[in-house]
Amino acid sequence: MKNIICISLLAVLLPGLSYADDQHKHQEPVKTQAASAGVQALSADLRSLLSQEMQAIQYGMMSIIPAYASGNWSEIETTAGKIKSSYILMQHLSKAQVEELHSLLPAEFIEKDENFHYLAGMLEHAAKHKKPELVNFYFSEMNRSCVSCHSAFATHKFPALSVKPKNEHAH
Numbered sequence: 001m002k003n004i005i006c007i008s009l010l011a012v013l014l015p016g017l018s019y020a021d022d023q024h025k026h027q028e029p030v031k032t033q034a035a036s037a038g039v040q041a042l043s044a045d046l047r048s049l050l051s052q053e054m055q056a057i058q059y060g061m062m063s064i065i066p067a068y069a070s071g072n073w074s075e076i077e078t079t080a081g082k083i084k085s086s087y088i089l090m091q092h093l094s095k096a097q098v099e100e101l102h103s104l105l106p107a108e109f110i111e112k113d114e115n116f117h118y119l120a121g122m123l124e125h126a127a128k129h130k131k132p133e134l135v136n137f138y139f140s141e142m143n144r145s146c147v148s149c150h151s152a153f154a155t156h157k158f159p160a161l162s163v164k165p166k167n168e169h170a171h
């Protein structure tokens with residue numbers, strides 16, 4: 001399962017990035033499209049890593065449903081922990097790749113990724129303490145986090161998540 005990576009690694013790798021205090025007001029669709037373009041501009045290698053990671057995360061998330069229904073807290077703890085610390089795999093990135101990420105992905109992406117990482121840690125914690133309500137809460141927050149990031153950065157992949165199509169008459 002070493003391919004359960006998490007883009008949280010990006011957060012770890014980009015310590016120099018300032019956290020965009022002045023960016024909050026500018027989250028209009030225009031910027032969103034530019035952000036999505038940033039992801040699409042990543043090299044084939046990086047994009048493939050990102051895809052692998054996403055699929056692993058999705059697989060992990062799906063496995064949590066039966067574990068939750070049956071009270072298998074330790075499995076949830078393990079899975080959440082893997083998602084949380086998955087940045088390890090990103091250590092395989094070359095320096096050039098790190099710079100590429102740095103230059104192409106906006107701070108808002110890093111922020112969302114960090115938040116996702118944080119939620120996975122909270123889920124791990126809740127499972128460890130066998131707290132069903134909290135497990136459910138953080139699981140659901142993580143699901144929200146998928147949609148939030150995809151709406152901002154992956155509408156090329158998930159067009160149904162584009163809130164306001166810019167120029168086109170969507171249907």
Ligand code: HEC
Nearest residue numbers: 039047051054058061112113116142145146149153154157
């Ligand atoms: C911080 C941003 C972010 C978060 C959080 C995030 N994703 Fe993604 N995800 C992306 C981006 C960007 C892409 C598109 C990658 C591309 O186009 O190469 C993507 C693509 C995917 C894909 C398609 C992968 C492929 O290429 O086959 C799946 C599946 C996926 N995400 C699942 C999830 C799930 C499930 C969650 C939440 C549990 C999640 N993602 C959370 C940014 C995110």
